Structures are given as C-alpha cells and as structure tokens.
Amino acid sequence: MHGYANPARFLKIARPATGWLLGIGLVLLLAGVIGGLVFTPPDYLQGETVRILYIHVPSAWLGMAGWASIAAASISQIVWRHPLAAVAGRALAPAGATFAALCLATGSIWGRPTWGTWWEWDGRLTSMLILFFLYLGYIALASAERERGGEGRMAAIFGLVGAINLPIIHYSVLWWRTLHQGQSISVAGGSTIAPEILWPLPLTMLGFTAVFAAVSLMLMRADLARTKLEARLRRSAAE
Amino acid sequence: MMVRPKHQRLVLVTLAVAAVLGAVLLAMWGLQDRAAYFVTPSDIAAGKAEPDTAMRLGGMVVEGSLVRERDGVSIRFDVSDGKAVTPVAYRGITPDLFREGSGVVAEGRLQPSGLFVADHILAKHDERYMPPQMANEVAAR
Amino acid sequence: MNQWSFVIAAYAVVGLGVAGLLAFAFVTMRRAERAADAVRRRR
Structure with missing residues (x-):
C-alpha cells in the first residue's frame, strides 16, 4: 500500500506521465471535437445543438469522477494515513471544480x-450545482488546513461525507421526475444514442480524462515541490 | 489479539459511511414527492394536485390534440402520462422542440374545472438521440 | 444557423475553461519546482 508513499518514487513516475497524458489527451480531444463538430449528423429533434453532448457528458463524468477520487484519497488518508493522499485530494479539487462548472x-x-x-x-x-459548491468548500478547507500545517484530516472527512452527493446526482433522474432526461448510456451496455452520433463521445471522454489526470499530476508535483522548499528553508534557517 | 489502529479506523469509517448513506437514503425517500419537478395527469386524476396553486405539469403532448386558437398565440393541447389526460391552455410562444408526441413541462395553475392554464411551457427532451434519416425510418415502420 | 451559435458558445466556454485550468496547473508546477531547485542549488 505504501509502495509509492515515497514522494521521490512517485515523482519518478509522475514526471514522464504528465507529458504523456497531456499529449495523448489533446490528440484524442482534437479527434473527438473535429468528429463531433464536422462528421456526425444532427439529431432529429435537437438539430445541431446535440453536438454539445460531446463536451457536456465528459464534463459531468469528470466532475463526479473527481469527487469519487477525492473520496478514495480521503479514505486512504483516514485509514492508512497514506502520505500522498492529502496531496492528491488537494490536487484533484481544482480540476474537478472546473469540470463541474463546465458541465x-x-x-x-x-x-x-x-x-x-x-x-x-x-x-x-x-444536485450538480451542489457538487460545484462542495468543491469550493473542499478547496477552501484543504488549503486552510495545509497553511496551518495540518495533516488534512478535516478535508478528508469533508471529502468522504460529500461523496453522498454522487449517488444523488446519478439517480436523481430515476428517483424524482426531473426536466433533465434519463441516462442514455448504461453500464449494462445499452445506449439510446444512435451509433452515428455516439462515436466521438468515447474519444472526448478519454481525452478530457487524460487532460484531467495530467492537471492533477501537475498540481501534485507543485504541492510536493512546495513541501520540499519549505522543509529546506526550515533546515537552512535552523543551521 | 490486539486490534491494530489501522483496522479500527477502517471499521469506524465504514460505519460512518453506512450511517450517513442510510440517513440520506431515508431523507431522499421521504422527499420523493416534494422533490418531484412536476406532477403528472395521474396525480391530478387521483386528486393529489390542489387547484389554484402554482405547479408544473409534465407528460406527453397527445398526438392530434394540439389546437391553435384563432388569435394565433393561444393554444390548447392534452397532456398524457399513459394513464390519465389533462387538457392544457397556453398563450404565448412555445419552444422549438414543443410538438405533438413529445415530452412537455407546463408551469401554471389547475382550474377547478380540470383545465390546466399554463403561463410557461418547457420542452422535455428524452434520452434518445438519432440522425434525421433514422427517425424517418423509425416513424415509417 | 442560430443553433450553431449555441454550439460554438458551449465549445468556446469549455475551450477557455480547460485552457485556463491547464495554464494554471502548469504555471503553479513550474514555479514550485523552480523555487525548490533554486534553494537546493544555493546550498
């Protein structure tokens, strides 16, 4: 579990991974966006506005997946005291908040x-708007805790409790009558989106996800570098 | 055997998550009716909707029921949820996607006579997406 | 054509949002790693 606890070992993988993820993500995004804007047909009812699907659905996915990752980091922070968990939580939040807002x-x-x-x-x-506000709350709480030199336990508890909102967002269209339509693609494999319209969506989904991962890695590296800098300054002040 | 603090924390977290999840699910279940964005014609038929209070009515626009009045801006149509039907009157511009056989949400008040007078109309899109040719083929079948 | 203005607006918002996020993350990382390296070299 603590195999990558050592920041040096984590950075050895994170440094090259950042560039790769960013490159692959941008290529996939370019392909998906061109496909979605040029090559797919319009919808029979919505017309051209259906093309917003290719950026709206990945934003929703990453807004929710971002918080799910924060919740996973929170658990490993609370239970195993993983040294990178709080760093990961802080790094995931700005990207998740951005995608929730874009959604x-x-x-x-x-x-x-x-x-x-x-x-x-x-x-x-x-419920999606509430997710966005939860991100803002998490960012404020986690950064305040970091400034105070805390372990990030308050932020972890907040991240875990806030995860309750995820099933609410997902099932809101089933539990309550909503203006928003029900889900078009289910895990079971069914899709009510015609294949001619659907195909760019996996490209933009993967593309945005890779960019999201790259941004999170960049912010983790920034956080670790800041910690290193603070430790060095303390050491040289003590000398 | 000694209980390791790691396991103790794991059990605590699991219990806390289960408790919060249970509480929220109960609250959601209780909210079911209140959190509904609209009422259906069945609710109105069952007497669950109070006349003369602001509410939203949702359902499908019944095929062939749309009538344009002579003034050009007033329309009447029937909304159905498959079990019951409510007549709706509206005066104004409808959204592009408003059409017979499609979903609709009407904001307004239910008259004691059973007529729903809407002052705002929203089109409700469903989860099906397809190109126009394919929609024609589906319709032709 | 009117529909296209909504599509373009949505893509513009997402493009700006993602570009801004990337720029923020990159600048934050660059600055922090440079500062950490600078202190190491000074010692």
Whole structure:
C-alpha cells in the first residue's frame, strides 16, 4: 500500500506521465471535437445543438469522477494515513471544480434552445450545482488546513461525507421526475444514442480524462515541490 | 489479539459511511414527492394536485390534440402520462422542440374545472438521440 | 444557423475553461519546482 508513499518514487513516475497524458489527451480531444463538430449528423429533434453532448457528458463524468477520487484519497488518508493522499485530494479539487462548472455551463447553453430555459431547479441540475459548491468548500478547507500545517484530516472527512452527493446526482433522474432526461448510456451496455452520433463521445471522454489526470499530476508535483522548499528553508534557517 | 489502529479506523469509517448513506437514503425517500419537478395527469386524476396553486405539469403532448386558437398565440393541447389526460391552455410562444408526441413541462395553475392554464411551457427532451434519416425510418415502420 | 451559435458558445466556454485550468496547473508546477531547485542549488 505504501509502495509509492515515497514522494521521490512517485515523482519518478509522475514526471514522464504528465507529458504523456497531456499529449495523448489533446490528440484524442482534437479527434473527438473535429468528429463531433464536422462528421456526425444532427439529431432529429435537437438539430445541431446535440453536438454539445460531446463536451457536456465528459464534463459531468469528470466532475463526479473527481469527487469519487477525492473520496478514495480521503479514505486512504483516514485509514492508512497514506502520505500522498492529502496531496492528491488537494490536487484533484481544482480540476474537478472546473469540470463541474463546465458541465453546468454547457448544460445551460444546451437547455436554452432545447428546453426553452437556461436554468430550472430540478433534481439533476440542483444536485450538480451542489457538487460545484462542495468543491469550493473542499478547496477552501484543504488549503486552510495545509497553511496551518495540518495533516488534512478535516478535508478528508469533508471529502468522504460529500461523496453522498454522487449517488444523488446519478439517480436523481430515476428517483424524482426531473426536466433533465434519463441516462442514455448504461453500464449494462445499452445506449439510446444512435451509433452515428455516439462515436466521438468515447474519444472526448478519454481525452478530457487524460487532460484531467495530467492537471492533477501537475498540481501534485507543485504541492510536493512546495513541501520540499519549505522543509529546506526550515533546515537552512535552523543551521 | 490486539486490534491494530489501522483496522479500527477502517471499521469506524465504514460505519460512518453506512450511517450517513442510510440517513440520506431515508431523507431522499421521504422527499420523493416534494422533490418531484412536476406532477403528472395521474396525480391530478387521483386528486393529489390542489387547484389554484402554482405547479408544473409534465407528460406527453397527445398526438392530434394540439389546437391553435384563432388569435394565433393561444393554444390548447392534452397532456398524457399513459394513464390519465389533462387538457392544457397556453398563450404565448412555445419552444422549438414543443410538438405533438413529445415530452412537455407546463408551469401554471389547475382550474377547478380540470383545465390546466399554463403561463410557461418547457420542452422535455428524452434520452434518445438519432440522425434525421433514422427517425424517418423509425416513424415509417 | 442560430443553433450553431449555441454550439460554438458551449465549445468556446469549455475551450477557455480547460485552457485556463491547464495554464494554471502548469504555471503553479513550474514555479514550485523552480523555487525548490533554486534553494537546493544555493546550498
């Protein structure tokens, strides 16, 4: 479990991985976006606005996957006191918050021509907005704890409890009647999106995910470098 | 055997997560009716909707029920959820995706007569996405 | 054509958002790693 606890060993992998993930992610994104804007047909009802799907769905996925990762980091922080867990939690939050915000923004831009409204307080939209606010709270809490030199336990508890919102977002369209449509793609493999329209989506999903991972690694490296710098300054001050 | 603190913390975390999850699920279940974004024609038929209070009505626009009044901006249509039907009257511009056979959410008030007077109409999109040719083929079948 | 303006707006928002996030992460990392290296060299 603590195999990569040593920051030096982690950095040995993280340094080359950052560039690779970023490169692969941008290539996939370029392919997916060109496919989604040029080569796919419009939808029979929505027309061209269906193309927002290729950026809205990955944003929603990463907004939620980001918090799931924070929750996983929180568990390994609370239970195993993994030395990199708090670093990972702090690094994941800005990327997750950005994608949650992009999910809300693109959804709003899609909703205006499709539903006839920018915003409605239905179950799905509201729970996603709450996720965005949870990210802001987590960022404030985690950075305050870091400044105080804490271990990040308060942030970890917040990250774990906040994960309750994830099943609420996911099942909101099933539990309550919402304006937002039900899910189109299920884990069981079914899809109510025609293959001609669907194919760029996996490309942008993987692309955004790789960029997300690259951003998280960059912020982890920044955090570790800051810790190193602070330790060195303390040491030279003591000498 | 000594209980290692690591295991103790694991059990604590598991219990805490289970407790919070249980509490939230209970709350969600209790909220089910209140958190619903709209009522259905069945709810109205069952007398669950109070007349003259603001609410949203959701369902499908019944095929062939859409009537445009002579003034050009007023429309009437029926909303169905498969079990019951509610007539709706509306005055204004409808969204592009509003059409017969499609989902709709109407905001307004239920009259004691059973007519739902809407002051705002939203189109509800479903989870199916397909190109126009394919939609024609589906319709032709 | 009107529909395209919504599509372009959505892609522009996401493009700016992701580019901003990447720039922020990259600059933060660069600055922190440079500062850490500088202190090591000074010693």
